[in-house]
Amino acid sequence: MKALLHFFIYILTLLCAVLGFAQSSQTKEIAIDSQLLGDLYTSSTQSDNLVIIVPGSGPTNRNGNSFAGLKGDSYKLLAHALVVQGLDVFTYDKRFITQLKLNIPIKEEEGRFEDGVNDLALIVDHFSTTYPKITLVGHSEGALVANILANKSNKVAQYIALQGPGLAADQIIYEQIVKQLPALGDKVTQINASLKKGQLVDDVLPMLMSLYRPSVQPYLISWMQYDPCVEIQKTKQPVLIIDGDKDLQVSLQQGDLLSKANPNAKRITLKNMNHVLKQLEKDEDNMKSYGDPFFPLHPQLASTIATFIRTTN
Numbered sequence: 001m002k003a004l005l006h007f008f009i010y011i012l013t014l015l016c017a018v019l020g021f022a023q024s025s026q027t028k029e030i031a032i033d034s035q036l037l038g039d040l041y042t043s044s045t046q047s048d049n050l051v052i053i054v055p056g057s058g059p060t061n062r063n064g065n066s067f068a069g070l071k072g073d074s075y076k077l078l079a080h081a082l083v084v085q086g087l088d089v090f091t092y093d094k095r096f097i098t099q100l101k102l103n104i105p106i107k108e109e110e111g112r113f114e115d116g117v118n119d120l121a122l123i124v125d126h127f128s129t130t131y132p133k134i135t136l137v138g139h140s141e142g143a144l145v146a147n148i149l150a151n152k153s154n155k156v157a158q159y160i161a162l163q164g165p166g167l168a169a170d171q172i173i174y175e176q177i178v179k180q181l182p183a184l185g186d187k188v189t190q191i192n193a194s195l196k197k198g199q200l201v202d203d204v205l206p207m208l209m210s211l212y213r214p215s216v217q218p219y220l221i222s223w224m225q226y227d228p229c230v231e232i233q234k235t236k237q238p239v240l241i242i243d244g245d246k247d248l249q250v251s252l253q254q255g256d257l258l259s260k261a262n263p264n265a266k267r268i269t270l271k272n273m274n275h276v277l278k279q280l281e282k283d284e285d286n287m288k289s290y291g292d293p294f295f296p297l298h299p300q301l302a303s304t305i306a307t308f309i310r311t312t313n
Contacts, residue, residue, distance in 0.1 A: 030090065032126050035099060036119055038062050038092025041079045049309055050131035051082055051089045052123060054116075056140030059100075062091040064139075064276065073293035074277045075139075081302035087309065090127065095119055108215040113223040116145045121153065128155040135309050137162050140250060140275070147231040158312055160240045160305060161232065163250045163275060166257025169223040170196055173211070184208065196224045229261035238312035239265035242304060244273025246280050248287075266308065273298040
């Protein structure tokens, strides 16, 4: 019965996206270059506003899904809901996702955190001639990517940190590991300290090798150079911080840190929203919603974003 209810809510959400704002809304794949692809969601009413959803960590694709277990269609649902609000939306696959699909060899040791920022800059440049008002909505780790570019680009009108962490990468890694394996705290601190100084680490325990393998250390070094609180403090554009009180991955304390760093930012916490932007009725459904597209998008998320954009344009 519950599955059937979720199905009807999902269908209703899509129908509202198609019928509620414009009969001729459409989705079109856009190639920024041969390896940077995404979907542009538009309605029949011409908009000056484009929202770019910057994906979170790992192999997260344009729909908010990944082969690591995410199947909730979070970004797809949000894009449809934002079109209903009169906003055009672009969602995209990270470059390495396309490389995997095309069987292009990926050299992990050459990856840097800035690669995501540079690709986002290409996307903004591509659309800036068509859309005079571009808003970056960075989700989770994507919040830092979006923030860094917002601080560099005069083509970004607004910045939204959607469940973005307030701690730097080394602190996030430490907290995540120590929560599961407290005895490894000193070793993790030692490794992180070296990486933050730009020094590669040879002495890695086998149980930490998947995280600190030699090929990924250059990426970790580049990521650890950025502090989300420092970046958001520098942001000149209007800033909105959104989090959810059912988020198991990014706590409300992270939003507190960001808000303290930028007192001019608007802060909104959505009740019963989890990390994949879904509305929960029961706590036990939290992880289940990660793999179920029929769990509804939080009903206030799109309107919260749209209201912020309209009032700060």
